[in-house]
Amino acid sequence: MKKYKADVIVTLKDGVRDPQGAAVDTVLKRTGMEDMAHVQTGKFFTLTVSGEDEATAKAKLNAICEDVLSNPVLERYTIERFVEA
Amino acid sequence: MNNDIKAGVIVFPGTNCDIDTFRACEYMGWQTEYIWHDETNLDKFDVIFLPGGFSYGDYIRAGRLAKFSPAVMALKGYVKAKRGFVVGICNGFQVLCETKLLPGVLANNTSMKFICEEVMLTTNHEGLPETVKFAIAHGEGRYIADDATLAEIKAKNMIFLQYNNNPNGSVMDIAGLFDRENGIIGMMPHPERGIFDETGNTDGRYFFEMLAHAIEKEKQLCKQ
Numbered sequence: 001m002k003k004y005k006a007d008v009i010v011t012l013k014d015g016v017r018d019p020q021g022a023a024v025d026t027v028l029k030r031t032g033m034e035d036m037a038h039v040q041t042g043k044f045f046t047l048t049v050s051g052e053d054e055a056t057a058k059a060k061l062n063a064i065c066e067d068v069l070s071n072p073v074l075e076r077y078t079i080e081r082f083v084e085a
Numbered sequence: 086m087n088n089d090i091k092a093g094v095i096v097f098p099g100t101n102c103d104i105d106t107f108r109a110c111e112y113m114g115w116q117t118e119y120i121w122h123d124e125t126n127l128d129k130f131d132v133i134f135l136p137g138g139f140s141y142g143d144y145i146r147a148g149r150l151a152k153f154s155p156a157v158m159a160l161k162g163y164v165k166a167k168r169g170f171v172v173g174i175c176n177g178f179q180v181l182c183e184t185k186l187l188p189g190v191l192a193n194n195t196s197m198k199f200i201c202e203e204v205m206l207t208t209n210h211e212g213l214p215e216t217v218k219f220a221i222a223h224g225e226g227r228y229i230a231d232d233a234t235l236a237e238i239k240a241k242n243m244i245f246l247q248y249n250n251n252p253n254g255s256v257m258d259i260a261g262l263f264d265r266e267n268g269i270i271g272m273m274p275h276p277e278r279g280i281f282d283e284t285g286n287t288d289g290r291y292f293f294e295m296l297a298h299a300i301e302k303e304k305q306l307c308k309q
Contacts, residue, residue: 020197073231
């Protein structure tokens with residue numbers, strides 16, 4: 001059994017309004033720090049998954065992302081890191 | 086008074102509208118019980134409530150983790166067997182959407198504010214006045230669904246409540262859905278907070294009376 005460290009980022013899909021991001025955008029514009037930031041907020045998860053091999057562990061990680069960490073109706077996830085621990 | 090109706094109120098860690106919902110059911114004269122979230126047998130109930138609150142701390146997202154609780158797993162079987170009605174209020178509506186028992190999803194209010202006020206709603210069900218005033222109290226009440234889902238919602242006549250002045254950015258002003266085929270109601274407003282004279286609003290009674298009527302009708306059909 002192998003163990004893998006994974007980092008996952010969950011963000012809203014394109015076209016779904018992100019009020020938190022919009023609020024940060026407003027602040028950046030108001031303070032003159034950045035006019036075109038287009039801030040998007042999201043969530044970050046780091047976890048360990050186990051499996052016989054890389055493919056099995058990756059499949060398990062995808063299932064975790066879809067079933068638990070995100071709601072595919074309005075969110076998408078990206079696996080930022082997937083390395084053997 | 087319908088004292089042959091058996092109502093259950095599911096309690097998750099973090100639920101906080103369970104007592105209000107329980108009292109509303111008691112007011113109706115129903116035999117009411119709390120159901121702890123690890124319960125796996127729901128067959129004795131004619132109606133099951135998923136009350137408001139913050140189940141499992143709303144961790145990851147509102148309603149997300151409740152979908153893995155034994156009681157909600159059992160609820161899926163309860164719905165499949167068409168045993169009775171399911172009513173999700175506020176966090177309960179979020180749980181029903183996350184569980185896919187109702188279509189769509191609830192996202193952050195566009196204002197990013199937790200809204201706590203009474204709102205006017207247009208109803209779409211026999212036995213209810215055309216408009217009712219219910220309390221809302223939520224941070225994540227913006228109903229979202231894609232176009233195909235919305236078309237299905239319209240085709241199945243599932244819109245149950247619509248905001249007269251949309252407070253949270255919900256698509257099509259949707260405040261509540263009613264899957265009539267499967268007896269599942271989900272709504273952000275809180276009818277259980279409008280039962281007793283002391284609260285200054287008793288419009289919630291309309292909802293519970295409508296529900297009592299629907300349950301009685303269903304029971305009659307089962308007897309035949």
